[in-house]
Amino acid sequence: MTATNHALSGALIGLSVTNPVIGLPLALASHFVLDAVPHFGIKFYESEKKRRLFHRYLFIDASLLAVVILSLYLAGAGWLVFACLFLAGCPDFVQAYKYLFKPKFRKKPTHEHWFTRFHKNIQKSETEKGIFVEIPLAMIFVFAIAHLL
Numbered sequence: 001m002t003a004t005n006h007a008l009s010g011a012l013i014g015l016s017v018t019n020p021v022i023g024l025p026l027a028l029a030s031h032f033v034l035d036a037v038p039h040f041g042i043k044f045y046e047s048e049k050k051r052r053l054f055h056r057y058l059f060i061d062a063s064l065l066a067v068v069i070l071s072l073y074l075a076g077a078g079w080l081v082f083a084c085l086f087l088a089g090c091p092d093f094v095q096a097y098k099y100l101f102k103p104k105f106r107k108k109p110t111h112e113h114w115f116t117r118f119h120k121n122i123q124k125s126e127t128e129k130g131i132f133v134e135i136p137l138a139m140i141f142v143f144a145i146a147h148l149l
Contacts, residue, residue: 001034002134003089004064008141009034010088011072014081015148027084031091032122040134041126075149091119 010027017023042054072081094115 001031001037001039002061002064002138003092004061004068005039005134005138005141006031006034006089006092007065007068007085008138008145010085011068011077011081012141012144012148013088014084015077015145017084018080020080020083023080023084024087027087028090030088032119035119036122036124037137038125038127038130038133039123040128040130041123042128072145077149091115 009030013023013027013030017026042050042057069082069085072085
């Protein structure tokens, strides 16, 4: 799932659930629920062309994420919204350093940590066609968030 959709789901949870004891763990769990849904993904370690496409995708996703965060800030969203937004994307941030900052990991990993295996195993379908799931989902999240703000 894109970082933008993870963040939107976290923000929606933060706006819907006012109790942090419930909202924060729910936001973290939402990450894994969304990753179990067929979604967009690029197997960037397959070729240099795919790697370049993946970097473009990251730039677009980061830009959209910045727009979401700025919009929520300008709308006056509270700390719980931002905490849930962060927790909903957090599992991907933990893994990102391997692929972005350590060149030896830019190939398909041969040995993986238990968390990496778990995270990968719940992703039933991650393909470029998954964008047709991601876009309508983002629209639903944005509509719901706008309604709650």
